[in-house]
Amino acid sequence: MNLLQPVRVDIDSDDYTNEYDNMLDEVYGEFMDMQASYILKECDPIAYRCGLNDYAENLDIEIWECPLCEEHHNDEDDATYCCQTDDEDEEDEWEDE
Numbered sequence: 001m002n003l004l005q006p007v008r009v010d011i012d013s014d015d016y017t018n019e020y021d022n023m024l025d026e027v028y029g030e031f032m033d034m035q036a037s038y039i040l041k042e043c044d045p046i047a048y049r050c051g052l053n054d055y056a057e058n059l060d061i062e063i064w065e066c067p068l069c070e071e072h073h074n075d076e077d078d079a080t081y082c083c084q085t086d087d088e089d090e091e092d093e094w095e096d097e
Helices: 013-028 036-043 046-058 076-080 085-097
Strands: 006-011 063-065
Touching: 013 046, 036 046, 063 076, 076 085
Parallel strands: none
Antiparallel strands: 006 063
């Protein structure tokens, strides 16, 4: 049996907005009672968006999708064997009995 290969899913940078804002605020702090993330978001939304995308890409997170049920996994092998079994694994199970 040939196993179907999982698909690597691109992460959505919008999922990391809070983390990015917290990082900006911790590094740059406040200016005139406004957080750095708010200032950047309001004054230069394009720079904010580019920074958010770079931040999310550099988190080095991989998400894999099972080719059968489309469930997301953090590990490629988990996604591969989510709904599939390798014929060799099945044979090993039968031999153990």
